[in-house]
Amino acid sequence: MSTSGAPQTSGGKDILLRVRGLKRYFDVSQPLLNRLLEGKPRQILRAVSGINFDIQRGHTFALVGESGCGKSTVANLVVGLYRPTAGTIEFDGQDLAKLQRRSELAAIRRKMAMIFQDPYASLNPRWRVFNIISEPIRAFGLLDDKQAIIDRTAQLLTQVGLSPQDGQKYPHEFSGGQRQRISIARALASDPQFIVCDEPTSALDVSVQAQILNLMSELQQRLGLSYLFISHDLAVVRHMADRIGVMYLGRLCESAPADTLFENPRHPYTRLLLDTIPDIEMTGRKRVPVAGEIPNPIDPPTGCAFHPRCPRVTDVCRRERPHLRPVADGIMVACHAVDAPDHLSGSQAAG
Amino acid sequence: MSEPLLNVAHLRIEFNTRRGTLVAVDDISFDVMPGEVFGVVGESGAGKSLTGQAIIGLLEPPGRIAAGEIRLDGRRIDNLPYGQMRRLRGRQIGMIFQDPLTSLNPLYTVGRQLVETIQTHTSMNHEEARRRAVALLEDVGIPAADKRIDHYPHQFSGGMRQRVVIALALCANPRLVIADEPTTALDVSIQAQIILLLKQLCEQYDTAVILITHDMGVIAEISDRVAVMYAGRIVEIGGVREVVKNARHPYARGLMGAIPSLHRRVEKLNQIDGSMPRLTEIPSGCAFHPRCPQAFERCRRERPDLVRVGESQVACWLYGRTS
Structure with a gap:
């Protein structure tokens, strides 16, 4: 069970990012006139509907889930590309929503960076790599001296396994893996403590993916970085994460230390994911594919969103939505069918 | 054993460009x-999709x-006139493409197609x-x-x-189906459904499948044999268990080690440094030698052919003939 070496996130630890009750809704209704004429109601897409998690300093928290589950929306909310509909995001003890002054915001933003999925789209093709990487340094006014910027950029390039001369080239001169290295160098330019990685390797080939994942682990150890790692690939997540949150239709259905999650998945959706994903282990056991497909997030099922696909579904699942509650030390599950030991079930009512 | 259904011999695909x-x-x-x-597996640019396209013309x-x-x-x-090839395509060889949205005509109902x-x-x-058509759609689980x-x-x-596309490919009960990245555009929980369906239908219809993918997990799940491609060449062919568990070619071995596993966690993934060469600058001798940890003089000079090693065939100077 949870006897593995993975850290347990509970009170009193050094929490870098604390997310509480985070929601983001998108209005996807037809225009007003169409609604009036056709008598259609407003349509709200609940991309993220109330999630909580903490990220400990120096650790990696991963969000996994299939497309449309809201994991990328969480990434964008955390770095401030979207404003939350409700909920709080605290970074290093400061509530991001309460920061009004530009200078305060900039000071926090400097400490956060983001790596995007597609290195072909995230780098400006008209800029030389040197300018791409040094932009955060200039934007935050970290260094004034031109030579100092050149030196810093050279150091960043070396750090990600490229050569300082590569700064004079344009992005199209690099392969996918090298471009992702450039993205990482740019993310590191402002000396951040925290990096949000949104599917950083899903556009890359496996051998290149291994290079980038190794580089990211190495940088984490050397620079003491914390990561929020978004991915749909459970094997990659297992390799990178200390703690994992599994998302389904805008909510967390399970959150646990990485090793525990893989050795003893508790939520039926986590189990099914682990059972069905093709793997090279070749255990030879028969796979039972998850029946059905992901429901439309505009019109989610009542009760537990997973109930139409769940093998352990009962009447209560169709009626009531289960809350995420602790079932063992450091393990949170949102499922009616998973029993909580008595001494932990006290917080259940609060939900 | 019986005669092979498909035999590809010394296939070479060229592109004439200004350069x-x-x-x-x-x-x-x-x-x-x-x-x-x-299964045909390899990284992007290895030539696996071109091989599939060449077979189906x-x-x-x-x-x-x-x-x-x-x-x-x-x-x-490979040298049939257009009309004959057209009759063969679909009748004898079916094709499943990666993106189900582009292989169906959006203006016609699936029934009409x-x-x-x-x-x-x-x-x-x-x-x-x-x-x-209704029976086929039922067969593919719609x-x-x-x-x-x-x-x-x-x-x-x-x-x-993607199920509809599979039904289309199986319409005329072909002997061979070429599936080019059939699950890449799908979500993980759906992937498993489609792979199993493909395997089960091909058993039911007695159809052979060439499964082209970059995802070794998919190959391991349903292939009988697998060819590993690198820079336009096959570096290893063998039974899927042999290749996954006991790859002989240094590239194939590196590739297997680079894949993170669901079942165990390693401190550091095995990484192959560098990246696949561009078509304009394929190295002399063995195309993998600049990235190969075991390369020696001969690898730089001469290109190795596939030789039998155990149950597999491997193109590497570490094995087989001593010149």
Whole structure:
């Protein structure tokens, strides 16, 4: 069970990012006139509907889930590309929503960076790599001296396994893996403590993916970085994460230390994911594919969103939505069918 | 064993460009047995999709087959005239593409597309063809097939659309289906459904499959044998268990080690430094030698051929003949 070496996130630890009750809704209704004429109601897409998690300093928290589950929306909310509909995001003890002054915001933003999925789209093709990487340094006014910027950029390039001369080239001169290295160098330019990685390797080939994942682990150890790692690939997540949150239709259905999650998945959706994903282990056991497909997030099922696909579904699942509650030390599950030991079930009512 | 269903011998695919001739697939040979699932795996640019396109005769110019032969049931098919190739395509060889949205016509109902395909290849009348289309949709697991048949592709989800594409490929009961990244555009939980379906249908219809993918997990799940491609060449062919568990070629071994596993966690993933060479700058000798930890002098000079090592065939100077 949870006897593995993975850290347990509970009170009193050094929490870098604390997310509480985070929601983001998108209005996807037809225009007003169409609604009036056709008598259609407003349509709200609940991309993220109330999630909580903490990220400990120096650790990696991963969000996994299939497309449309809201994991990328969480990434964008955390770095401030979207404003939350409700909920709080605290970074290093400061509530991001309460920061009004530009200078305060900039000071926090400097400490956060983001790596995007597609290195072909995230780098400006008209800029030389040197300018791409040094932009955060200039934007935050970290260094004034031109030579100092050149030196810093050279150091960043070396750090990600490229050569300082590569700064004079344009992005199209690099392969996918090298471009992702450039993205990482740019993310590191402002000396951040925290990096949000949104599917950083899903556009890359496996051998290149291994290079980038190794580089990211190495940088984490050397620079003491914390990561929020978004991915749909459970094997990659297992390799990178200390703690994992599994998302389904805008909510967390399970959150646990990485090793525990893989050795003893508790939520039926986590189990099914682990059972069905093709793997090279070749255990030879028969796979039972998850029946059905992901429901439309505009019109989610009542009760537990997973109930139409769940093998352990009962009447209560169709009626009531289960809350995420602790079932063992450091393990949170949102499922009616998973029993909580008595001494932990006290917080259940609060939900 | 029986005769191979498909035999590819010394296939070479070239592209004529202003900067000279690029060799995208360089002298590859393999057999596919009847009813077998043959995996072709490699990273992007390895030439695996081109190989599939060449077999079904859909190589787009300026790409062309510059040398080699492709035989189906002993009959040469790489030099057939357009009309004959067209009759063979669909009837003998089916194709499943990566993106189900682009392989279905958005303006026609799936029923119309299925009926048209069935009638092209058989002498059925419209009623019979429609009944067969409903039966096919049921076979690929589409609920309420008799109603869904009159829906348009956009009314289906990604996984369901890929099922329709599989039904289309199996319409005329072909001997061979070429599936090019059939699950790459799908979500993980849907992937497993589609792979299992493909495997099960091919057993049911006794169809051989060439499964082209970059995802080793998918290959490990359903293939019987697998060919590993690198820079337009096959570096290793063998039984899937042999290749996954006991790869012999340094590239194949590196590739297997680079894949993170669900079942165990390693401190550091095995990484192959560098990246696959561009077509314009394929190294001399063995194309993998600049990245190979075990390369020696001969690897730089001479290109290794596939030689039998145990149950597998490997193209590497570490094995086989000593010159």
